Amino acid sequence: MGRVKSAKRNIIFGYIGQLSTALMSFVMRKIFILYFTENLLGVNSLYTNILAVLNMAELGIGTALNFSLYGPVARGEKEKIKSYMQLYRKAYHIIAVVVAVIGLALIPFLGFFTKGATEIPMRDRTLYYLIFLFNTVTSYLVAYKYSLVYAEQKNYIQTNIITVTKIITIFLQIIVLVTTKNFYAFLLTEAVALLIQKIFASYYLDKLYPFLKEKDITPLSKDESDQVWTKTKALVFHKVGDVARLQTDALIISSIIKVAMTGIVDNYNMVISSVSNFVNIIFNSVISSFGNLIATESKQKQYEMFRVYRFFASWIYGFSCVGFMVLLTPLIRLWLGDYWVLTPVAVYLILTDYYFKGDRIVLSNYKTAAGVFEQDKYLALIQGFVNLVISIGLALTPLGIIGVYIGTVVSGLIANITKPIILYRTCFDKSAASYFIDSAKYLVSLVAVLLTCNFIASFVLAELSIGGFALMVVIITVLFNGVYLLLYGRSPEFKYIWSKVSARFN
Numbered sequence: 001m002g003r004v005k006s007a008k009r010n011i012i013f014g015y016i017g018q019l020s021t022a023l024m025s026f027v028m029r030k031i032f033i034l035y036f037t038e039n040l041l042g043v044n045s046l047y048t049n050i051l052a053v054l055n056m057a058e059l060g061i062g063t064a065l066n067f068s069l070y071g072p073v074a075r076g077e078k079e080k081i082k083s084y085m086q087l088y089r090k091a092y093h094i095i096a097v098v099v100a101v102i103g104l105a106l107i108p109f110l111g112f113f114t115k116g117a118t119e120i121p122m123r124d125r126t127l128y129y130l131i132f133l134f135n136t137v138t139s140y141l142v143a144y145k146y147s148l149v150y151a152e153q154k155n156y157i158q159t160n161i162i163t164v165t166k167i168i169t170i171f172l173q174i175i176v177l178v179t180t181k182n183f184y185a186f187l188l189t190e191a192v193a194l195l196i197q198k199i200f201a202s203y204y205l206d207k208l209y210p211f212l213k214e215k216d217i218t219p220l221s222k223d224e225s226d227q228v229w230t231k232t233k234a235l236v237f238h239k240v241g242d243v244a245r246l247q248t249d250a251l252i253i254s255s256i257i258k259v260a261m262t263g264i265v266d267n268y269n270m271v272i273s274s275v276s277n278f279v280n281i282i283f284n285s286v287i288s289s290f291g292n293l294i295a296t297e298s299k300q301k302q303y304e305m306f307r308v309y310r311f312f313a314s315w316i317y318g319f320s321c322v323g324f325m326v327l328l329t330p331l332i333r334l335w336l337g338d339y340w341v342l343t344p345v346a347v348y349l350i351l352t353d354y355y356f357k358g359d360r361i362v363l364s365n366y367k368t369a370a371g372v373f374e375q376d377k378y379l380a381l382i383q384g385f386v387n388l389v390i391s392i393g394l395a396l397t398p399l400g401i402i403g404v405y406i407g408t409v410v411s412g413l414i415a416n417i418t419k420p421i422i423l424y425r426t427c428f429d430k431s432a433a434s435y436f437i438d439s440a441k442y443l444v445s446l447v448a449v450l451l452t453c454n455f456i457a458s459f460v461l462a463e464l465s466i467g468g469f470a471l472m473v474v475i476i477t478v479l480f481n482g483v484y485l486l487l488y489g490r491s492p493e494f495k496y497i498w499s500k501v502s503a504r505f506n
Helices: 003-035 038-058 061-075 078-105 107-113 122-143 146-151 155-180 183-208 222-246 249-257 259-285 287-296 299-335 344-370 379-395 401-428 433-460 466-488 492-503
Strands: none
Touching: 003 038, 003 155, 003 259, 038 078, 038 122, 038 249, 038 259, 061 078, 061 146, 061 222, 078 107, 078 122, 078 146, 078 222, 107 122, 107 249, 122 183, 146 155, 146 183, 155 183, 249 259, 249 379, 249 401, 259 299, 259 344, 299 344, 299 401, 299 433, 299 466, 299 492, 344 401, 379 401, 401 433, 433 466, 466 492
């Protein structure tokens, strides 16, 4: 199956899955807020973030091994694939034990992280957390098998399994929530559904790749093992830094401000992630295609495809960012009510980071596919340190939550400046000057459209209504895409994308 066809299939199934689960998640969140307290919502959001931090134990071994599989898969080297998968399996079983041990060691500190949740007994907070920990630890027992799916550009297999499970889980959770109004039952419903999913996925992937169960496996050579561990060591720095920058905001908010605020922020993040997941499906679906491209094509061809990839990302992230800037808070008011609204400055900071994160995702995805991990291995640590210092320091001031997101934005911009330089020099043997020139053009275009849309919204949304909201969606869609088409419709990148789109209809 060709790269374009594989990416297309991954994108289509990804969209179907994301749309289905997003709609049900919005319904469930509304029902959750009706039946449970804001502190329970905050605890639910907080524990999700704590377990995301614990995932740091994976320390990049998955990324390094996925990269190592691209070549053997492209060449059809079955024995070599078996050797890498054996290493991957052993590593992930060890990781499961490490996560379990560290997770249990955090139990005495749960009271510190759940500031203000006095009406929830400590015993309950602990048991809730153990259910979350169980879900995370058991996921490692099957996760390694998906690496081969990714290397073969069949991401849709995992997407479909997750989608079906998510739909069933949310449906059952809604029923349990309404009928029992019991948070334990709510969490255990998800735990059981996820456990069944993992058992099924393991069985299905064993049937799909029967050679994974073969015992005659030749161990990797010392050079091959050393290459994996060298990349893993570099990725340790990336992983630790990324966790310190991306997964600590909820911990800082819940421990310094109050745990209930974590739930309020999570409502915004849920909307943003629901939309950005649609965007990321496109970009994540082509990582394995890029791995194949890098293994088989010239640097010039790689550079041209990267420019197309980056241009498309800037357009899509710019469009969604403008939409969020204008409509996110009105949507929260329509959906949940004025009580759940964040201060505008905090919202704008969250969305500023969201836009620049789009550029970082493009750079990181390409670097991952190319196996470029060592050249900037200290960068993520620097970002994480800057984020923690600024976010914690300013959270203790009257700025509060605004200070937390100032740290997030500042630390993120460090990568937006340094990663292009590293990527262009390492992968393309070129200066990154053109990248920064393009970045400035795209940003100026976005700000101009945003100011125009905000001016129009001041009239259309003067009195909030569903009709006015829908009209503003249409206005932003037409205005943003019309301006970008006018400005960039003659660029080589747009012409390439248009040729691929139009070819599907001829």
